[in-house]
Amino acid sequence: LGAFAGSALAADVQLYGVVDLGLNWTQTDDGVTKTDSFSMASGQNSGSRFGLKGTEDLGNGYKVGFNLENSFKADDGALDKGSRLFHRESLLFVQTPFGEISAGRTGALDAGTGRYNLMGSGATAIGTGWDKVGCSSDVLLGTGSRMDNTLTFKSPNMAGFTVLAQASLKKDNTSKTDGEEGSSDAERYYGLGVTYGVGAFNTGLVVSQADYGRAAVNGNNPQNDDDMLTVSGFVNYDFGMIKPMFAAQYWDGGKDYDGAASVNITSDKKNYATKGYGLVVGATAPVVGGTLKVTAGWNDYETLFETAQDGNGEGNNFMVGVGYEYPLSKRTFVYTAAGYSEKKVEWKTEEDKTKTSEVMFGMVHKF
Numbered sequence: 001l002g003a004f005a006g007s008a009l010a011a012d013v014q015l016y017g018v019v020d021l022g023l024n025w026t027q028t029d030d031g032v033t034k035t036d037s038f039s040m041a042s043g044q045n046s047g048s049r050f051g052l053k054g055t056e057d058l059g060n061g062y063k064v065g066f067n068l069e070n071s072f073k074a075d076d077g078a079l080d081k082g083s084r085l086f087h088r089e090s091l092l093f094v095q096t097p098f099g100e101i102s103a104g105r106t107g108a109l110d111a112g113t114g115r116y117n118l119m120g121s122g123a124t125a126i127g128t129g130w131d132k133v134g135c136s137s138d139v140l141l142g143t144g145s146r147m148d149n150t151l152t153f154k155s156p157n158m159a160g161f162t163v164l165a166q167a168s169l170k171k172d173n174t175s176k177t178d179g180e181e182g183s184s185d186a187e188r189y190y191g192l193g194v195t196y197g198v199g200a201f202n203t204g205l206v207v208s209q210a211d212y213g214r215a216a217v218n219g220n221n222p223q224n225d226d227d228m229l230t231v232s233g234f235v236n237y238d239f240g241m242i243k244p245m246f247a248a249q250y251w252d253g254g255k256d257y258d259g260a261a262s263v264n265i266t267s268d269k270k271n272y273a274t275k276g277y278g279l280v281v282g283a284t285a286p287v288v289g290g291t292l293k294v295t296a297g298w299n300d301y302e303t304l305f306e307t308a309q310d311g312n313g314e315g316n317n318f319m320v321g322v323g324y325e326y327p328l329s330k331r332t333f334v335y336t337a338a339g340y341s342e343k344k345v346e347w348k349t350e351e352d353k354t355k356t357s358e359v360m361f362g363m364v365h366k367f
Contacts, residue, residue, distance in 0.1 A: 012057075017050030021074050022335070022362015024131065029355045042074040044131045045325075045335045046364045049088055061097040067115065084174075088146070089114060099155045106152065109166050109191040110206040110232040110249075111145045112136065116152050116164055118193050118204045123234035123247045125282030125295040126323055126337075132358050133339030134321025139278040139297035140247070141230060141254045147171045147189055149181055164193040171210075178213045187213040200238040207231050210253075228253035228273070245295075247280040253304065272313065276301025290326035290333075295319075307347075315345030331366045 024041040027034065042048045051069035058064060069088040071080035081087035086105070093102035093115075107114020112121070112128035119140065121127040129135030147168040155163040170178060170186035179185020191208035210228040229252045236245040252275045282295030296319065303313040321339030328334065337360050344353040 013052060013054035015050070015052055016367065018046050018048055018364060018366050019074050020044060020046045020048045020362060020364045022360055024358065024360045026132070027357045031353055040075045041131065041360065041362070042076075043071075043080070044360050044362055045323075045337075047088070048072055048074040048080075051086070051088070055095075063095040065093050065095065067091045067093075091115060097156070099153055102150075102152045104150065105146060105148050106150055108145045108147055108168075108189060108208065109152075109164055109193040110208050110230055113146060116154060116166065118164075118195060118206050119232055119234065119247065119249075122202065123204070123236075123245065124280050124297075125245050125284050125293040126321055129321070130323055130335070130337045130339075131360060132319075132341060132356055133323060133337040133360065134282070134293070134295040134297075135319055135339075135341065136247070136280050136295070136297055138317050138319045138341055138343070139280060139299040140232065140249045141228075141251050141278075145171075148173045150189075160196050160198045162195045164191075164195075166191040166193075166208075175213075184211075185213050187211065200240075201235075202237075203233070203235040205231075205233040230254065242283055242285040244283045245281070248277070250277045251275065251301075254301075272303040272305050274301040274303050274313075274315075278317075287324070288326075290324055293323045293325070295321050310347040310349050313345055313347045315343075317341070317343045332363065334361075334363045336361045 020043045022041055022044050023038070024044060025036070025038045027036045049069055049071050051067065053065070053067045055063050055065035067089050068086045070085060071087045072078065073080050079085070089106050091102050091104040091106055093100055102115070107117045109116055110119050111117045112119050119136070124134070124136045126134030128137055132138070149170045150166060150168040152166045153164065166189070168189040170181035171189055172178065172187065175187070178187055188211045189208065191206055193204065193206040195202070195204040208230045212227055230249065232247070232249040234245070234247040236243060253273050276299055278297065278299035280295060280297035282293070284291055284293045298316065298318050300316045301314070306312045319339065319341035321337060323335060323337035325333050325335045339358050341356045342353065345351070
């Protein structure tokens with residue numbers, strides 16, 4: 001125990017976590033079947049997790065550190081992502097006077113999760129969403145994306161500007177179709193981002209490209225020939241009494257990532273590459289000792305591949321959500337939220353529209 005304590009002091013290791021439990025009512029209507037569910041739910045607001053993190057000061061402005069973060073279901077104690085022990089993040093990083101460099105598993109620059117994300121709670125009022133309430137990933141691509149084998153560089157703050165660069169040599173090691181890491185058989189990711197903040201004003205921009213693996217672009221699927229280019233940005237200003245927020249994204253070559261075309265079309269059409277844009281507006285405001293959060297989003301897209309029978313598919317998604325958090329202490333708060341979303345896509349001979357309504361209440365405790 002003494003040896004462990006000495007090591008812990010030297011490396012500044014910390015155990016931390018979040019437990020989020022609540023009640024959830026959801027109704028889904030796809031035009032054929034209407035389904036209602038009421039259940040206890042884990043991770044609606046914050047995502048139940050535990051992790052280990054630490055840093056060691058090497059002197060002269062240099063530090064080395066790590067972050068290992070798990071995802072679990074607080075309602076039954078099960079691991080949230082099967083065999084992945086540290087699904088949320090698994091990073092080793094080095095901090096220098098010239099910037100931070102890291103390697104491992106983390107969120108993409110244009111994701112809403114991870115150490116380096118630019119499109120999460122700093123870009124939209126409810127982040128990536130409380131479950132499906134205010135879910136920005138219904139209208140923006142990639143905002144829930146975590147990646148394996150990732151290298152990231154983050155510059156120091158330079159007169160309010162910060163520059164980030166990122167590359168993943170193989171986004172998903174568990175993929176059964178992707179090939180060798182770093183080869184054209186694996187899906188790879190490259191991103192470049194910049195943020196600027198001064199006073200109450202903050203803005204950011206990310207440009208990324210996903211190079212699909214050979215298995216995705218070859219064979220009988222000419223609709224998958226294009227790689228994905230994505231441009232994402234946000235801007236917000238905190239007036240004190242209210243903080244308006246705006247985020248936008250354009251993509252070309254995007255597939256069924258995080259809901260942009262996630263509908264119940266009965267063929268593989270939902271996997272066709274798409275081109276489109278998405279917008280999210282919202283605001284946060286202090287209300288009666290807590291924080292009120294309101295958001296709405298919409299996108300519009302079409303498929304890049306045209307079939308002889310159906311032509312191009314066209315779709316749009318819409319979501320609106322409102323949430324409220326009230327602190328009971330520095331580490332504990334209660335929350336409630338309600339939201340509605342629609343996902344729609346049309347072909348000449350096929351159409352699908354899914355409506356989802358959701359209401360929730362819960363409590364979050366951090367340790």
